[in-house]
Amino acid sequence: MDGDIFLSPGISRVVVQAFLGDREHLVAGGKGDQISGREREVLTLVAEGRTNKEVATLLNIAEKTVAAHRANMMQKLGLKNAVDLVRFAIRDGLIEL
Numbered sequence: 001m002d003g004d005i006f007l008s009p010g011i012s013r014v015v016v017q018a019f020l021g022d023r024e025h026l027v028a029g030g031k032g033d034q035i036s037g038r039e040r041e042v043l044t045l046v047a048e049g050r051t052n053k054e055v056a057t058l059l060n061i062a063e064k065t066v067a068a069h070r071a072n073m074m075q076k077l078g079l080k081n082a083v084d085l086v087r088f089a090i091r092d093g094l095i096e097l
Helices: 009-019 023-028 037-047 052-059 063-077 082-091
Strands: none
Touching: 037 052, 037 063, 037 082, 052 063, 063 082
């Protein structure tokens, strides 16, 4: 085959993610599976730059509930702050740059 390298689609994905530095996502098998649907909604809105108050209004929940979801996600995912949450949302494909 003229010295070219051919990879299956599954292997190609793993190679590209490793090349892009997304090793944690590969090893963990996708930490996004650990968060609930509501947490994912909150994360998407937070990653878009919305405040807790705006998220609460949009989802018709209390501001304290939004804060609790954020804290739960950070604990589940082993993240330290909102910046880490946004990075996670980008890596997990919840938002695009």
